Amino acid sequence: MTWSWKRSIRARYALAVALFSLIVLSALGATLDLAIRYKVETMTFDEAERVASQWSAVARSGDVPRRIPAYAPIDLIQVVDVHQGVVASSKMASATRPLSQVRPPPDDRFQRYIECRRPGHCLVLVAIRLTPAPDSGVVYAGLPEPDVLSTHRLEYVIGAGIALTVAVAAWTTWVLVGRTLRPVEAIRARISEITVSDLSLRVPVPPGRDEIAQLAVTANQTLAHLEGAVEQQRRFASTTSHELRTPITGLRMQLEEAVRYPDDVDPHETIRTALAATDRLEAIVEDLLQLARLRAAEPTPPEQIDLGELVATEVNAQPGRVPAGVRACRALVIRGHRMQLIRVLDNLLANAQRHAESAVDVTVERDGDEAVVAVTDDGPGVAPAHRERIFERFVRLDDSRRRDPGGSGLGLAISRDIARAHNGCLKVEDSPRGARFALRLPLIERLHTPSGDPSINGFAHDDIGDEDLRERLVGTGRPARVQEDRELSFYPPTA
Template identity: 65%
Template sequence: MPLLPRPRSVRARCTLIVALFTMSVLVVLGATLDLAIRYRIQSGAFRQAERVASQWSPVARGGMVPRPIPANPPVDLIQVVDVHHRVIDASGEASATVPLSRLRPPPDARVQPYRECSPNDRCILLHAIRLTPAPDAGVVYAGIPEPDLLATHQLEYALAAGIVLVTGIAAWTAWLLVGRALRPVEAIRTQISQITVSDLSLRVPEPQGNDEISRLATTANQTLSQLEGAVEQLRQFASTTSHELRTPIAALRTHLEEALLYPDDVDAQDALRSSLTTAGRLEAIVNDLLLLARLRATDPLPPEKIDLGELVATEVSAQSSAAPISVPITFHAPAGLKIRGSRMQLIRVLDNLLANALRHTESTVEVSVEPADAGVAVTVTDDGPGIPPTHRERVFERFVRLDDGRRRDPGGSGLGLAISRDIAHNHHGTLTVEDSPRGARFVLWLPLISGGPATAHQEAGT
C-alpha cells in the first residue's frame, strides 16, 4: 500500500512531480552551497589566524613580545604558551592563565590549525606555530571566535526557507501552466459528454497550433464524422432493408390469408407455390444481408494464391452448363495471372457478374482476363440494353434494381452487385461499369502478384 495516495488529477500529478523534482534538485544544491560556504568561511578564518601567528612567531623566538600583545582584528585571541601549557604572553582579549589549546604541533609539522570548543563557550578557530623543533619549545596561538554562520544553524535555516519558497513558486507555476495546457482537454471532454447516438453532429473545439492536443481534437472530430456517417448509413440501411422485406412479407401474408379466408376460390397448390416463391426471395435477401455483415464485420480469411485465368475458365464453364437458355460465352485469358485472395468470395463475384450478363444479354456474353495497371482486369460484357451513365453507380447500392432488372429477375434481392463491390474492395481492387459500344461492361480489377505472356483462347456455349 503506498504511503501517499496518488493524485487523481493529471494536473495535480504533474504539479507534484515538478515540486518533488525541484525540491530534490534544490536540496542537493543547498547542501552543496552550505558546505561550500562553511568551508570558505572556515578556511578564511584559519588563514587570518595563520597570518597573525606567523607575524608573532619570530618575535616570540627573540623574546621581544610586548605585554599585552596588540590585537590584530578580527584575530583578537593571541597567546604564547610554554611547554608546560603556561601562558607567558597574551593579548587583551585572551586569557592570561588558560591556554587557547593544550594541543602542541609536532616538531616535524610546526604549523597546525585547530578547532577548540568548550562546553559553555563558542568554538575557536586557531592556528598554532611551534617556535622551534626543540622539545621545550613554546607555541604561539592565534585564534578567532567561530563566526555566527558556523556556530549556529542560521545558514541551514536560510537555505531551507529558500528551498521551500522556490519549490512553492515552481509548484504554483506548474499548476498554472498545466492547467492552461489542459484547458482544451477539459473543453473536449465537456463537448464529448454532450454527444449522444441520436445526435452525432456536435464537434469538439480545435485549439490553434499543431501540438498533441490540437491533433487529438482533429482526430476526435474526424472520428466523430466517420461515426456519424456510419450511423447514418446504418439507419438508411435499416430503413431500406425494412422496406425491402416488407413487400415480400406482405405478399406472403396475402397469399396465406387468401388461402384461409377463401378456400373455395383459391387453389391451395397455387397459394403454396406463391408462398414458397416469396419465401425464397426472403431467404435470398436474408442470406445476402448476412454475407454483407460478414464482409464488413469479420476478419478476412488468410489469402491464397489464385490463378485468375483458371478460376474464370472454371466459372464460365459452370455458368454455361447451368444457364436455362443457351447463350454462348466467349472468353480469353492469359496463363499465369496470379493474385492473392479468397477463392470462395471471388467465385461469388464472378457468379454475380456472369449471372447478371446472362440475364440481360440478347445473344452473347464476352469475358476477358488481361493485365492492366500493375494488376489484372476481368471484363464481363453483354449485348443487352446496357446501363445509362447516370445509373452506373446506383446499381452498386443496396436493394437498387433498375426497371429492366426487376422485369427480368423479379425475385432478385438487389444486393448482388453491392456484395461484389465490397468483395473487390476487400481484395484491394475495384468493380466499375465502363463504356461499351453495346450492352453493359463490368470491369473487376485486382492487384497482380505475377504474370505471364501466354494467352489461351476458348469458347463455351450451350
C-alpha cells in the same frame, strides 16, 4: 472541485516536478552548504595561521610586547610558555589563562583545530610550537567560531530557498499544464454531450497545430465518419425492413386468404406462391449475412490465385441463357479469397446473362499493376446517371425488376464490397454496346511452386504441354485452344 492526484494529469505533473525539483535542489543545497562551510573554515584557519606564524617569528627573537596588537578578524592572540603561563596576549585574549591546553608535538609544530569549552562557545585556533625543544613555548591565534560554522542559519537559508523554488516550480507546472489541458477539458465536455441520436456536434479545435489541435481535428474527422456510418446504417435498416416487409406481407395475405376462403383458393397455387416468397426472403437473408461476413474479420488467410484460370474455370462451369466466351491471360496472380471472388464472378455473370441479348464476353487482361476482369453483354446497357446508383443496397432499376422480379438488389453491392476488401474496385465502364462491368485487382509477383518454378496454382507450365494444360484448366470437355501468346480462350458450346 476536488482533484485527486491519481486522476488528475495536472496534479501528477505538478507533483512530479515538485519531487524532482526537491531532489535536485536538495542535492545542490547540501553541496552548497558543505562548500560554504569548507571555504569559511579554510579561510579562517589560513588567516589565523598567518598571524600565528608572524608572532611566532617575533617570539623566537624575544621582542614580543606584553600587549599584542590584534589583526582583524584574528583578535585572539597569545604566547604561552612551557608551563602554560601567558607571556603576551592581545586585548581580547586573557592575560592569565591560556586559550588552549593543546601543545603541538616537536615533529608537527602547526596544529589547526576547533576547541569548544562549552556548547555554543567554540574557538577556531591555530597553535604553533616555537621550536622543537622540550621547553619551547606556543603561539595561539584564532577567533570565535563564525556563525556560519557554529549555527544552522546557513542550512535554514538554503532550505527556505529550496522550499520556495520547489513551490514556484510546482505552481508554474500546475498553471502551465492547466492551460495546456484546458482545450482537452473543452473537448471532453463536448464529447460528453454527443450521443448516438445526435452526432452532428463537433469538438472545439484550439488554435495552432500542436498535438491537441491535431487530436481535435482527428476527433472531428472520426465523428464525421461515425455520423456517416450511423446514417448509412439507419438508411440500410430502413430499406432492409421495407424489403423484408414486402414479401412477408404478401405471404401473410395469401395464407390468410387461403385460411378464410378455403373453397375459393387453390391450395397448390398458394403453396407455390408462398414458396416463391420464401425463396425471395431466403435470398435477401443470405445476402445480408454475406454483407455482415464481409465486415467481420476474415477467418482464413488470403491465398495466391491465378485470376485467368479462376475466371476461365468459373465461366466454363456456369450454364447460361446466352453463350459466354472468355479470353483470359495466364500468370495474372493476385492474393485473395477464392470463394469471395467466385461470388463476384457469379454475380457479374448472372447480371450479364439477365440483360444480354445474344452473347456475353468475359476478358482477363493486364493493365499496368492491375488485373482487369471485364464482363460485357450486348443488352441495353446502364445509363451513366445510374452507374453508381446500381451499386447501392436494394437499388434495382426498372429493367432489372422486370427481368428478375425475385432478385434481392444486393448482388452488386456485395460484389463492390468484396472488390474493396481485395484492395480493388468494381465499376461500370464505357462500352460500344451493352454494359461493361470491370473488376480491377492489384497484381502480385509471379506465383511460384515450393521448388521455385513458375506455376498457376501448382501447375508448372514449362513441364506440361498445351493439351495437359487445357485438360487441367477446363476439365469439362468444352472446346478450348491455347493461342501462341499463351492466352487461354474458351468458347461456349454451339447449339
